[in-house]
Amino acid sequence: MIRLILTRLALFVPTLLAASLILFIAINVVPGSAARSALGIDATPQAIMRFEALNGLDQPLHVQYFEWLGKAVKGDFGRSFQNRVDVGPEILKRLPVTLELALLAFLVANVIAVPLGAIAAYRHGHPADSVITTCATILGAVPNFWLATLLVLVFSLKLRLLPAGGFTPFLQDPARNLTQMILPAVSLGLVSSALLLRIMRASMLEVLSSDYIRTARAKGAPDGTVITRHALRNATIPYLTVGAVEFGFLFGGVVIIEDIFRLPGIGSLVLVGIINRDYPVLIGSALVVTVAVLAANMLVDIIASLLDPRQVHSKSGAA
């Protein structure tokens, strides 16, 4: 079991490095953009050169990369070009917001996808399956930012049930925090749930046609037992493995959702970085979001493996 976790972790680090490289390249695709953005269009070439020298932007790219990476690993993400504030602590302050959003969205998505997907598979060939699958197909095409807008229209403006934005830390006022998080979490999680539902359904269908399900029925097990004791655990394993990718998409959506609901998380920090052309803020927050996505991916993958006895226990001696 330990070996399993360690191998996954071992793959995690190079993937992370690769991601950091891609981000770095993406941001530096057009040379000189950082300085020009920070200083404005009228900046003189001398001002640009001075700025670049000051911030180490005149060095060759690979040197910049390693310097940045070296500092980032220690938690030093530099200072914002806008207001010279340390980026690192700002990211840390915003991290819990994003994590809470992602977690709640993840919960919403699974609470919908797992039972409905299982039911659809179980009732394959009956109307219930068609209805559920059709709803999932339709829901999966809804853009999450549009859904957010519609939810705000209905629940905030018309019904006045939920706030349209803002954030109160959980520890400060749990009730208010949750009412503020409902709409964002639903916007993010509902659309993901559609795809996850289809994955769960496919996984369950495959499991339900296996021989061991027939064995369970041949023992006289009632349908409920067949599903809960025999089918679910087996179906969850491929569900998590395949669904891990979707969890990544879900996480990527925080960038937009945080913006819509004015949540002070890392996603919105990315946008701040973009709008202000604030290069350290942008690359720092983008990296942290990516780390979170990859970590979530890896975690789900590990959980899936741990659920599978074939991966955890090796073959013992035969008799």
Added chain:
Amino acid sequence: MTVECNSSATLEISNLSIEFPGRTGPRRVVERMSLTVAPGEIVAIIGESGSGKTLTALSVLGLLPRQARIRSGSILLKGHPLIGLTAQERRSILGNRIAFIPQDALRALNPTLIVADQVGEPFVLHRGTAWAAARCLAVELLRSVHLRDPEQRAKEYPHQYSGGMQQRAMVAMGLALEPELLIADEPTTALDVTVQAQVLALLREVREEHGTAILFITHDLGLVADFCDRVYVMYAGRVVEEGPVEEIFVSPRHPYTYALLSATPSVGERTPELLAIPGQIPQPHELPEGCAFAPRCVRAEARCSVDPLFDTGGAHRTRCWFPERRS
């Protein structure tokens, strides 16, 4: 034909016909099949794949694929009808009075549950036993099927067992509630020869000690010769010959049985491969009028375009207009 209620027979199938829906009409895959298994008897159904033998077995269990329909006939377990049961009634019989041992034991075992939980499950399902007690009972069952170190094995997962161990675990699972009937669908096909022998010896023990009736589905002639009391030979969904094993093997009367025996190198040997009879088993929608075997039969004549009836040969009967004379 009236059905005699022979409640001394453990299993009695009469005129069973099963069909599947098809684009051009229903396809008959089992045609008026009848068999009986007495308590303590080991009866084999032998045939190629596609002969309907597995479907017959599944119909006894009520586990036919969803599209299959039982067109006619009856299945009686100690005189009680098995067709037309409610789901609850069926569930109380399965695993309890009838047990099923499928072909591929590894795939028939749940990979995410320990063996003790699976072998002990029948107690929980039918006797309301608590799980802890059920697991203990499972250990004893594993011991009774000669698994070494059963306490340890019980806590393991199916993939940690060898093929033979897995099949023995399946037998243990089937025997848990001392069923009256055991249906074994090619239980030894996936195993190598020595392990086959062990599993068969185990089944024979079961018959000796509990008087369990065993319905044994196979395509392996050699196995039937060694192991079974009576045999039904199926071809294209029909029984073409039935009788005690010694008689069938010594003097086969149906041309198909005869061809089967000739194709096998030696009756004592067991080979997984079977036929060298020219032609192929017809698809259900390609069945000829009359005798299904006629297109491949060396004895076929014009008369064979009418479906042969069973000759009244007593225990050893065959469905052929030109059966071999009994020696």
Added chain:
Amino acid sequence: MSLSTEMARSIRWTWRRHGILSIGGVLVGLVVLAALGADLIAPHSPYELDVARMLQPPSLVNWLGTDEVGRDVFSRTIYAARISVEVALVAVGVGLVGGTLIGVFAAYFGGFVDMALMRLMELLFSVPAILLAVILMASLGTNILNAMIAIGIIFIPGFARLARATTMDALRQQYIEAARVIGMSDIRIIFREILPNILAPSLVEAAVAFAYAVLLESALSFLGLGAQPPEPSWGNMINTGRGFMAQAPWLGIVPGTALFLCVLGFNLLGDGLRDLLDPHLRESQ
């Protein structure tokens, strides 16, 4: 069997097999029609301001109302289709062509080439798509062309992976060996033997990718990083509509519905194509 039941049965059979494809096809057809024929279909100009008539609800003159500067929402929605289709077309084109070539080359030449190219693809995969898109737009500059390039780049690894897998399947077939034996050059083998056979699954992937491209483009415009005003894009229309949700909800609902139908159409098209081609896929394996 009577004629009517015969017909009913065959209609139901056709529906079951091709229903999804048909609906998808219809929706996609509408979108493409809007994109191509915007000039003919749109009743008003998408740019024409008329501040006196701003924020009008749907009426006979403006079928879906007017926006905050009096432009006709219906016309703008139609023209926005053109932008979405353009961007998606180029992006999917870039991804399909680039990715397929990379995947085929990697599978065909194998060894070091394969490893190097696939490592590169994995690098691109490791960053979430939206994030990468947003960053690329920020550094390249926010205009439609860059959106096309950025999204196209993001699609390349997906197509590459698919092309590589299908090429590896194709390579195991006899006709490749035959072509080599008669002395066909590698390039010719690739273009004449391999590419036509791996086209089908790539097209299914392309349909689905189209939907995702439209979504990404809208997300970018929504954030202000894609099509810039006064160019209408469903994304930036939804964004503007957000601000007027209370007094003029149609501003956000209309473009969103159009976007939703477009994405749904391409998803269904992809699903339908996959069902259609699936038996063929199995045959070739």
